[in-house]
Amino acid sequence: MSLLTTSLLAEVQPIAVGIFAGFVLFVLWLSFFLGKKAKSAAGYFAGGGNIHWAVNGISFAGDYLSAASFLGICGMLATKGYDGFLYSIGYLAGWIVALFIVAEPMKRLGKYTFTDALDAKFNSKGIKLAAAISTLAVSIFYLIPQMVGAGTLVEPLLGLSHATGVIMVGAIVIFIVATAGMASTTYVQFLKGALLIVFSTVLTCCLLSRGLTTEPNQGGQVEFHQHTTLVGTLQDDKLTLADKTYKDPQIVKIPGKTPGEIKMQFVKLTKSIPATPAIAAKGDTPATPAVKASTKETWWLLTKDDTKTGSVHLDETQWATTKADDSQWINGLPASEDNQLRQGSNLIKIQGKTGKAATVESMNPASFLAIMADEGTVVRTWPKQALDTEKLGLSEKAITIYYPKELPGNKIMRPGLKFKVEGTWLQKMDFASLMLALFFGTAALPHILIRYYTVPSQACARKSTIVAIAAIGFFYVLTMYMGLGAMVSGVVNPADGNMSAPLLAKSFGVALFAIVSAIAFATVLGTVSGLIVASSGAVAHDLMDRWAGMKMTEKQKVMAGKLSAVGVGIVAIVLGIMFQGMNVSFLVGWAFAVAASANLPAILMLLFWKRTTAKGIVASITVGIISAIGWILLSPDMFVRYGMAREEAIVPFSNPGIVSISLSFITLVVVSLMTQGDNVKLEAAKAKAAAE
């Protein structure tokens, strides 16, 4: 969490804390109240199986729209344009697989968990074990980013440390789940899903009625920062500037991918700050002390305008520095509440017009997107570039420069800024692989699948999925407006795009910001409780009861479920603390890929291929988990995290889906064909049992 966000949140702490505390207290009361319902195993694991389909549908939305959906997608749209919306499309399309293929059979075959459905035909110990492990693996991968997100949000909201935040969220969720299991979890998700959709709509309406300008000032709260450029000439790497207050230019060249290629050039300049005399207080104006003459280091982005004459211009940047003594500096001065990275990203041309002539008073949903997609619309965004200080011989430990980049509307509003759809075939494969994993991931997420057991019939399972599609689809349409709205409103924190949606709300006033922050936090609570119910079901029902064959009474089963929830909750807390600072949406991508690879081939083939055998399912789940996780660990994205070069990675692209889902399918078919004898024996045993 950056200082910028921290201080913004601190400003509204009382309101945000009030709203959040109200939400938590209500939820705890509800859990306590519903706890009475959760005395039986069906009550605990499946909310009694009689939750209304409409409530269940909105709870699906509450369960599904995690912090990654709300913060991550809006953040990516705000910094990378349309590419963020690809996640919205993929996540929603996944529900088609859930509705048309998985919903009714899951409901027909299972009892409490997805393992039940897979195992319904075979009653195989292998399937129980493999499916329970897969449920735990996917749920834990999904839990880590949620807990990390909780810590990140609670840190500034309540002024607590990351670890305390994670422990607090963990404790609340454990209480919710351990008191009333699926019943209370359902109502938490219902509330949160409904609130999220309502306030996202409010935020979108505010955005459209505010209109567009090239000098956004957050509704008058923040003065628009005028961008500074310097002009000069560059001859044989010698830079001469027109403005003589800047001296000692030092050019830093950032190498490109091919040898000898220069990706961009930054210039370090020393600015002379003249002395100013003290001014005595006069009327309402307070006295200002005298300032001695000094110098300040500044960083600029160099662009060549004319190679013949050598004329260049320099754009101002922002930069964060870690000095040798570990002190943090922002834009050449020590970081403090008053000195932070400036929020940015704004329109500099609207359909070819600049200045006051460009202003758009108000918009409708279509005209906003049409303006954004216009070739003549230009947005100034703030990507970052880390400098290799050691190689460059700089004394600082680390320098990250946030530099201005102008993007035309037609490029922003189509895929390509993040996912290289026009790149090499490997880059294209990466994109196809991501779209495949998103499409097939949803219908394989255990915490989504268990929700099919909370409604009384197949028809209700179907109807609740439709409500979910309507609610989630509507929300995803809104992500486009919230994300792009943040992009053009000058509210994006260059260091942390994830806070774009809450910061857009901030530009409409403190109250909306407080509500949106509290909802973002509630989002984490809802999703985490669903995951913990799914994991506790995997441990208590699949592993202890069904796999290990432990004889338990209904009461003992509920107790086992509650204890498992506490256990999984503690694991989640520990992991949430360990993974502090790790990117949230990155880990959610893992969970989708692992779920799609491990679970989906097994579900689909069981339903539609009669020759599927128990051993085939076990092998497919195992190969799916190992290949998906293995691929991710050996991928270019992970190699960057290990501190190595992307090129050193063992596998060529980062999204495993296309490979691991295919491998899992092939394994299932091959192993099933090799073990057809098992099915013959199974049929014979069934026929014998029926005859008896």
Place this chain on the structure above:
Amino acid sequence: MLHEPAAPQGKDYGTAYKTKLGLWMFAIYAVIYIGFVTINLTNAKLMEKPVFLGMNLAVVYGFGLIILALVQALIYNALCTRKEKALKAADTASDTEVQA
């Protein structure tokens, strides 16, 4: 342990019909989804073209995929419910005949 669904369920009517319909619905959606991915991979520039109310193909196709999901879901539900009702009515009628 008896391993039945969590809530007592009535008879499920038209399972085969619903499965077949679901597969067809899925196939239609999958083809249109693959179309979206394919255009992006083969002719990404096409996505810049304004096609409806000034909005470009990327936006219209993207929103279209979301709306299509809902429309298909509603059609699927209507057809399934109609079939279930018809089969249930036939079932009840034959039960009454048997009893009579």
